[in-house]
Amino acid sequence: MTPLLTAEGIDARYGDVRAVSGVSLHVDQGELLALVGANGAGKSTLLRVLAGAHRPVAGAVGLRGDDVTGLRDFERNRRGICLVPEGRRLFASLTVRENLLVGAGSRRPGRWDVDAVADVLPMLRPLLERNASQLSGGQQQAVAIGRALMSNPDVLLLDEVSLGLAPIVIDELYESLAAVRGGGLAVILVEQDLQRTLAVADRLVCMLEGEAVLEGTPHSLTHEAITDAYFGHVATPAGSGPGGDDGGPTTGGAGW
Numbered sequence: 075m076t077p078l079l080t081a082e083g084i085d086a087r088y089g090d091v092r093a094v095s096g097v098s099l100h101v102d103q104g105e106l107l108a109l110v111g112a113n114g115a116g117k118s119t120l121l122r123v124l125a126g127a128h129r130p131v132a133g134a135v136g137l138r139g140d141d142v143t144g145l146r147d148f149e150r151n152r153r154g155i156c157l158v159p160e161g162r163r164l165f166a167s168l169t170v171r172e173n174l175l176v177g178a179g180s181r182r183p184g185r186w187d188v189d190a191v192a193d194v195l196p197m198l199r200p201l202l203e204r205n206a207s208q209l210s211g212g213q214q215q216a217v218a219i220g221r222a223l224m225s226n227p228d229v230l231l232l233d234e235v236s237l238g239l240a241p242i243v244i245d246e247l248y249e250s251l252a253a254v255r256g257g258g259l260a261v262i263l264v265e266q267d268l269q270r271t272l273a274v275a276d277r278l279v280c281m282l283e284g285e286a287v288l289e290g291t292p293h294s295l296t297h298e299a300i301t302d303a304y305f306g307h308v309a310t311p312a313g314s315g316p317g318g319d320d321g322g323p324t325t326g327g328a329g330w
């Protein structure tokens with residue numbers, strides 16, 4: 075079976091800064107692939123390369139076997155790749171409903187309209203006529219996800235959806251994500267909270283200093299292997315385990 079979305083040998087830079095180096099990965103229809111790694115590992119850059127928002131210096135992006143490397147972000151959006159970037163980027167002067175309708179611009183056929191979005195993101199239903207500037211962080215994130223769904227994507231790229239949000243709001247967003255995934259949608263998720271990631275991911279790829287250093291299913295990988303790949307060392311020094319202050323993974327308070 076041809077994977078839905080592929081990256082082959084991606085190199086990406088910001089001037090002299092090498093952000094992604096030789097990364098290959100794929101996601102299948104209906105699969106949730108988690109991208110994990112420390113701050114600066116290259117996860118956001120890789121998502122932007124997949125979405126067409128950052129041009130790689132080498133490598134190729136494929137969608138259903140077609141090479142889409144030369145297509146711009148809006149062209150890839152029309153073909154079913156949609157990025158929810160870190161930072162939400164809503165139109166502050168528009169209502170929630172209007173922000174959602176902006177996402178429908180690609181006019182791809184599919185199941186998503188304002189009502190269907192409000193069904194899976196119920197916190198939005200009472201807010202549809204409210205101005206986006208009046209929303210909490212969690213509500214803004216829900217709008218950003220809903221706006222992406224309105225484009226009827228085949229693959230959704232989610233960058234740090236839970237950043238800065240209260241745990242109860244994150245729980246609600248993850249419940250919505252489970253509802254959203256029906257119907258074969260593929261998701262690539264960047265998330266700092268490893269415990270949450272392991273609970274929802276079908277497969278994960280760990281990045282370190284721009285490279286993909288570990289890949290497998292949550293069941294096939296030990297916590298030690300993930301932690302070592304995350305930090306780039308073989309043994310975890312005393313006092314610097316996951317969830318510490320060194321930019322490492324957070325575990326939502328539960329040890330693993």
Ligand SMILES: Nc1ncnc2c1ncn2[C@@H]1O[C@H](COP(=O)(O)OP(=O)(O)OP(=O)(O)O)[C@@H](O)[C@H]1O
Pocket residue numbers: 088091092093094111112113114115116117118119120
């Ligand atoms: N706009 C930019 N200009 C210059 N360098 C950048 C820019 N954005 C990212 N970088 C650098 O590229 C590298 C990869 O960053 P990237 O944001 O992709 O990593 P990340 O894994 O998503 O980290 P984070 O979790 O902090 O977002 C880092 O060294 C970062 O400093």
